Amino acid sequence: MKQRPVFLETDKLYFSQFIESDFTEKIPFWYSDKEVTQFLSRGTLPPLPALLKNDFDQLKQQNSEIQFAIMDKKTHQIIGLVGLHSINWLSRHAEFRILIGEKKFWGKGYGAQACELCVAYGFEALNMNKIWLGVNTENQKAFESYRRVGFKPEGVLRQELFKNGRYFDIARMSLLTAEYKKTKTDWSTLKWIKKQYPA
Numbered sequence: 001m002k003q004r005p006v007f008l009e010t011d012k013l014y015f016s017q018f019i020e021s022d023f024t025e026k027i028p029f030w031y032s033d034k035e036v037t038q039f040l041s042r043g044t045l046p047p048l049p050a051l052l053k054n055d056f057d058q059l060k061q062q063n064s065e066i067q068f069a070i071m072d073k074k075t076h077q078i079i080g081l082v083g084l085h086s087i088n089w090l091s092r093h094a095e096f097r098i099l100i101g102e103k104k105f106w107g108k109g110y111g112a113q114a115c116e117l118c119v120a121y122g123f124e125a126l127n128m129n130k131i132w133l134g135v136n137t138e139n140q141k142a143f144e145s146y147r148r149v150g151f152k153p154e155g156v157l158r159q160e161l162f163k164n165g166r167y168f169d170i171a172r173m174s175l176l177t178a179e180y181k182k183t184k185t186d187w188s189t190l191k192w193i194k195k196q197y198p199a
């Protein structure tokens, strides 16, 4: 597969832009996969490619949403999406979201690396003070991976998500800029982050 422009990178992956076929040949399949969307609000409404594309076009114009394609460095295939949403430029906080849609890449460290890189981008490039996220309390894998990166629980939103006939609680987690400076010293991606953000 053809390499796309490398915006940011680690040893396993890079962040790049989306291309037209992502919206027809990849993302709708991920959003339709019950295993991928098991703990997410995604997967309830049908993922129409035209609407997906429209979503992403709006993201580009809004200045409050930044989304990257996660690319596998070896094969140059798109494996997921990662980004910062609801960016508040005054209070300097943003919501982190990630989805690795190619299931064969699960459990191999791609999620953790993409999370670290996107968080570093938020603090180093966008001057955020806080990055927060919402995670289904039953999504053990995601909760554990965020805890490992350094996110701390802030509280639980009770029965926040209705999915397939029942409600789920959503945990809010966050990482502050001062905490980021400490926790990144334990990250496997530290070398790559320092290379791209030497200050």
Ligand SMILES: CC(C)(COP(=O)(O)OP(=O)(O)OC[C@H]1O[C@@H](n2cnc3c(N)ncnc32)[C@H](O)[C@@H]1OP(=O)(O)O)[C@@H](O)C(=O)NCCC(=O)NCCS
Residues within 6 Å of the ligand: 035, 036, 037, 039, 040, 098, 099, 100, 101, 105, 106, 107, 108, 109, 110, 111, 112, 113, 134, 135, 136, 139, 140, 141, 142, 144, 145, 146, 148
């Ligand atoms: C959640 C997700 C991002 C994790 O990415 P991943 O590449 O599978 O995870 P990683 O391999 O980087 O693992 C990171 C950490 O998660 C934890 N983890 C991974 N697999 C796990 C499992 N099966 N059970 C429990 N914890 C697990 C481990 O702590 C791991 O760290 P370690 O490898 O140092 O032990 C990815 O699986 C995904 O996108 N799932 C579908 C969508 C989703 O749930 N998104 C999150 C919404 S909040």
